[in-house]
Amino acid sequence: xxxxxxxxxxxxxxxxxxxxxxxxxxxxxxxxxxxxxxxxxxxxxxxxxxxxxxxxxxxxxxxxxxxxxxxxxxxxxxxxxxxxxxxxxxxxxxxxxxxxxxxxxxxxxxxxxxxxxxxxxxxxxxxxxxxxxxxxxxxxxxxxxxxxxxxxxxxxxxxxxxxxxxxxxxxxxxxxxxxxxxxxxxxxxxxxxxxxxxxxxxxxxxxxxxxxxxxxxxxxxxxxxxxxxxxxxxxxxxxxxxxxxxxxxxxxxxxxxxxxxxxxxxxxxxxxxxxxxxxxxxxxxxxxxxxxxxxxxxxxxxxxxxxxxxxxxxxxxxxxxxxxxxxxxxxxxxxxxxxxxxxxxxxxxxxxxxxxxxxxxxxxxxxxxxxxxxxxxxxxxxxxxxxxxxxxxxxxxxxxxxxxxxxxxxxxxxxxxxxxxxxxxxxxxxxxxxxxxxxxxxxxxxxxxxx
Numbered sequence: 339x340x341x342x343x344x345x346x347x348x349x350x351x352x353x354x355x356x357x358x359x360x361x362x363x364x365x366x367x368x369x370x371x372x373x374x375x376x377x378x379x380x381x382x383x384x385x386x387x388x389x390x391x392x393x394x395x396x397x398x399x400x401x402x403x404x405x406x407x408x409x410x411x412x413x414x415x416x417x418x419x420x421x422x423x424x425x426x427x428x429x430x431x432x433x434x435x436x437x438x439x440x441x442x443x444x445x446x447x448x449x450x451x452x453x454x455x456x457x458x459x460x461x462x463x464x465x466x467x468x469x470x471x472x473x474x475x476x477x478x479x480x481x482x483x484x485x486x487x488x489x490x491x492x493x494x495x496x497x498x499x500x501x502x503x504x505x506x507x508x509x510x511x512x513x514x515x516x517x518x519x520x521x522x523x524x525x526x527x528x529x530x531x532x533x534x535x536x537x538x539x540x541x542x543x544x545x546x547x548x549x550x551x552x553x554x555x556x557x558x559x560x561x562x563x564x565x566x567x568x569x570x571x572x573x574x575x576x577x578x579x580x581x582x583x584x585x586x587x588x589x590x591x592x593x594x595x596x597x598x599x600x601x602x603x604x605x606x607x608x609x610x611x612x613x614x615x616x617x618x619x620x621x622x623x624x625x626x627x628x629x630x631x632x633x634x635x636x637x638x639x640x641x642x643x644x645x646x647x648x649x650x651x652x653x654x655x656x657x658x659x660x661x662x663x664x665x666x667x668x669x670x671x672x673x674x675x676x677x678x679x680x681x682x683x684x685x686x687x688x689x690x691x692x693x694x695x696x697x698x699x700x701x702x703x704x705x706x707x708x709x710x711x712x713x714x715x716x717x718x719x720x721x722x723x724x725x726x727x728x729x730x731x732x733x734x735x736x737x738x739x740x741x742x743x744x745x746x747x748x749x750x751x752x753x754x755x756x757x758x759x760x761x762x763x764x765x766x767x768x769x770x771x772x773x774x775x776x777x778x779x780x781x782x783x784x785x786x787x788x789x
Contacts, residue, residue, distance in 0.1 A: 339512050339789045341539070343781040344386055345369060346757040349377055350545050350695050351403040353757060355516060356387055359509050362487040363387075365395045366505055366516050370406030370437075372669055374697030381407065381462055386784060389416045394486050395474075396493075397422040398518030399502035400429035400581060406437055409463040412471035419476045421484060423493055425501030425622050427475050429581050429615060436580075436611040438468035440670050451713065496531035497521020498731050499582035500622055506535060512789045513537040515750075519545070519757065520733045520741060526556070527586050527619075527626050528731070533745040539789045540750040542742075542778075544758030545693055546734040547766025549727075556728040560590055561599045563687060563724050568601040568658045572685030572722075577673045577700060579666035580612035582731050583692050585619050585636075587662055589628060590729075592636040606652060608643045608663040608672050653679050666692040668699035678712050680721050687722040691729040696759055735769050742774065752789060753778035 339359050345352030345367070352371035357364050365387075371377040389411065397405050397420065408420060408430075422430070441461030448459040478484055480503065483492045488510065493503035498521035505516045515537040523530040534540075567574050578584045588607065594600040607613055619626065620633035628636075640662075643649050649672050652661060663673040677699070680686045694700035699710050703723045709716045733741060742748060753776050755763045763780045770776045781787065 339507070339509055339514060340786055341514065341541075341754070341789060342387075342786040343754070343756065343783065345371065345783070346403075347781050347783045347785070348760050348763070349373060350693065350757050350759060351377065352380060353398070353404045354407075355541065355756075357507055357514060359488055362393050362489045363391050364486065364489060364491070364507065365392050366507075367398055367404045368395055368407045368411055369404040370402050372403060372667065372698065373695040373701075377697065381410070385411070385414065389414055392416060392418060394418055395420040396491060396505050397426055397430070398505060398516065399499055400426045400433050401499065401519070401579070402433060402437055404519070405430055405433065409434055409438060409468040409471040412474065413463050413467045417474065420474045421476050421478050423480060423501040423503055424477045425618070425625060426503075427477050428618050428622070429499075429501060430475065431472055432611045432614050432618070433581065434468040434471060435465055438463055438465040444670060447713065494532050494534070495529070497525060497528040498531070499528065500619060500625055504534060506537065512539065514539040514541070514789060516541045517543050519543055519731070520738060521731060522551075522733050522737055523741070525627075525731065527589060527628055529625075529627060531733070531741055533741070534748055535745070536747040537750050539752040539754070540748075541754045541756050542738065543732070544735075544755045544763045544766040545732040546730065547738075547755065547758045547762035547769070549734055549762070550736055551730060551734045552727045556726055557590060557594060557599070559726050559728065561594050563689060563726075564594070564600045564603070564660070567685075567687040567722070568603055570685055571658060572683065572687060573655070573658050573680070574660045574687050574689060575673070575676050575680045576660065576662045576689045576691060577666055577668045577677070578612070578662050578664060579692055580609045580664040581615045583666055583729065584609065584612040584662055584664070585616055586729060587691060588616065588636040588640055589632065591660070592639045595639055596635070604657075604659040605640045606643050606659065606661045607640050608649050608652060608661055608676070610644045612662070612664055613642045613644060649675070652676070666700070667694050668703070674712050677710070678717055681710060682718045682720050684720040684722075687724055690723070690725045693730060693732060735766050738766070739769060739773050750776070752787070754787070755780045
C-alpha cells in the first residue's frame, strides 16, 4: 500500500490521506483547510488526485477540518460511497449544509458591504451541493469490517466528539491505522478512546504534541471567570465549536448553576447547528457519559436563538449575560458579529475553549493582538481574553502516549505524525522516541510513502 499526505501536514486542518493499492484507492477524510491564507487557498485549488479514481471515502469524524470538502468532492463529480459512523452522519447532516449556508451568507454580506477583493465573492460550494453530497453517505457500525476490492477497513471509537473513530485499513499483506482526532481519557462528556490493534503503519495526530493540558478543575476556572466578569458588570462570549465543545460548555454551565457556584446569568446558545447537535447528543446518549436527565437539564437552563433576528437582538442587551456561538476559532459564523460588539468593551470577557489554529482570529486573540480584522475592518481588542485549556477535546502528548501504551500489542514499523503544527509535530516525534522508542516521520504536504 501507498499513502499520500494531502492535508493535515504542518497544520491541524485539511485532513486528507490517500491510501492506494494496485486495485483500490480510498480517501481517509476530506477536510477543509483553515487558518493562514496560504492554507485556505488550497480549498480553491483542484483536488490533487483524479476524482474518478477514488473508490471510497472514509470519514474519521464530522468536524469540518475532516469532512468540510465532501460537498466540493461531489461538486466536481464524485459519486462513490462515503463511509462513517451513524453519529458522524447525523452530525454531518447539520455541519455540511450549515457550512454551505455560512459561505453563502458571508459572500452576500461581503458583496453588499464591498468587503471583498473578488467581484463578486462566491461560496466554495452552495447549499444544494452540500445536501446532495449527503446522499452518498453509508453508515457503518464501529468494528464492522467493510471490504472494497482488495482492501478491508473498520472504525473504532476514539472519544473526541460523538461518532469519532480511528480507521484501520488492511490488504492481504499490510495494515494502516489512521488515529483521527483522539479524545481525552477523562473528558466531561465523551468516553476514553479505545486501544488500537497492532498495525504495520500508524498515522497519529499531534494537535497538542508539544503541550500538556493544565490539571486545574475546568469547573473552577469557568466559575471564576463568570463570577469575576459579572461582578464588574460585563458579559461573556464563548466562541465554540458547535459540535462537541458547545455541548460540554452547556453541561458545565448547567452544573455550575445547579450547584449555585456561579452568578445566575441569562445564557444564550446562538448557533442553530449547536442547538440541533445538542439534540443529537441526547439521542445518542449511550455513546457519551451524560445521562438522559443531564442532557435535558443542560438544555433547560439555556435560551436557544435560532433566527437571525433573535441573534441580532442579543447585541442590544444591556445587562450581563453569556453567549455561546460558533465557530470555535472565530473563522466564520454568527460569532463574528458578536466579537465585533464584545471586543471593544473592556468590561466583557471572551473565553477561548478549544484549539486555535495558526492564522485564525482565535489564535490572534490568544497571542494578544490589539486589533482583529472582522468583515474587512479593524476592531479594537479591549475585552478580557481568557483561555480554558482543560476543555480541549484533544489528548495532550502524554495522554496520547499513555493511550498508545494501552494498545499492548501495538508495534508499528512506520509512524507518521500528522494533524499538528510544525513545532507540535516535531516535539511529539521526540516524545515518541524517548518514551516508546519509536522512530517517527513528520511528512510534508503532498509527500508519498510505501508501506
